[in-house]
Amino acid sequence: xxxxxxxxxVSRRGLMLILSSPSGxxxxxxxxxxxxxxxxxxxxxxVTTRSPRPGEIDGVHYHFRTHTDVEAMVAAGGFLEHAQxxxxxxxxxxxxxxxxxxxxxxxxxxxxxxxxxxLTEKAANDVVRIFILPPSLSELERxxxxxxxxxxxxxxxxxxxxxxxxxxWAEYDYVLVNTDLDASIRAVRSILEAERLKRxxxxxxxxxVAALRGL
Ligand code: ADP
Ligand code: 5GP
Numbered sequence: 119x120x121x122x123x124x125x126x127x128v129s130r131r132g133l134m135l136i137l138s139s140p141s142g143x144x145x146x147x148x149x150x151x152x153x154x155x156x157x158x159x160x161x162x163x164x165v166t167t168r169s170p171r172p173g174e175i176d177g178v179h180y181h182f183r184t185h186t187d188v189e190a191m192v193a194a195g196g197f198l199e200h201a202q203x204x205x206x207x208x209x210x211x212x213x214x215x216x217x218x219x220x221x222x223x224x225x226x227x228x229x230x231x232x233x234x235x236x237l238t239e240k241a242a243n244d245v246v247r248i249f250i251l252p253p254s255l256s257e258l259e260r261x262x263x264x265x266x267x268x269x270x271x272x273x274x275x276x277x278x279x280x281x282x283x284x285x286x287w288a289e290y291d292y293v294l295v296n297t298d299l300d301a302s303i304r305a306v307r308s309i310l311e312a313e314r315l316k317r318x319x320x321x322x323x324x325x326x327v328a329a330l331r332g333l
Pocket of ligand 1: 139140141142143144145146147148261262264265296297298299300
């Protein structure tokens with residue numbers, strides 16, 4: 119099933135949908151499902167200095183780059199936001215996001231609280247921030263291990279950081295506990311649909327209503 123806003127004749131200001139969570143809570147899984155069902159939404163593919171996990175493709179899941187490449191991009195102002203997360207550097211390339219928003223698309227970001235903060239400082243009216251929590255710490259660990267892609271030491275590090283990540287939950291507009299995956303996907307889709315209908319985002323509405331009223 120695909121869905122899209124059903125008012126194509128009213129132009130809309132693009133929004134920036136941010137999903138954050140402690141690692142393993144399920145944000146990439148939820149993001150993937152939303153993206154598959156929505157042709158008005160594009161994923162912002164981040165740059166990272168971490169190594170690809172099995173199955174991860176350069177340019178699809180991340181742009182995998184060296185520290186030197188990332189430093190050059192920072193110096194050139196190529197990132198909308200960037201931060202150190204765990205032992206690596208992550209950043210959102212500026213150009214694709216600006217292009218997508220200019221083309222009237224919404225953009226989905228799978229970034230941490232530092233990135234969410236920086237995007238909020240730059241575009242407070244355009245961000246919609248969702249924080250995703252795991253149902254319990256034991257379930258978080260089960261998911262991190264179940265993903266089967268990170269070595270034991272990486273899983274331990276991520277579990278140790280989970281509490282400080284979750285400290286930032288109150289900086290988000292929406293918070294959901296990802297117990298049932300389908301319910302979480304439905305919740306994120308509902309948030310997206312409602313946010314798209316916000317009056318402030320429907321910049322073509324004034325003209326549309328004026329025409330409806332015969333003015
Ligand atoms: P994140 O992107 O937040 O690090 P992932 O989306 O990679 O997390 O999810 C971690 C693991 O948990 C994956 O194996 C995923 O299939 C699984 N998962 C995600 N949501 C749920 C859920 N609601 N119930 C059970 N397993 C889940
Ligand atoms: P992972 O290594 O599991 O893919 O991601 C680790 C953490 O980095 C996750 O919390 C993820 O949301 C965050 N992250 C991924 N890309 C970016 C980015 O471009 N900027 C920021 N600030 N965080 C990111």
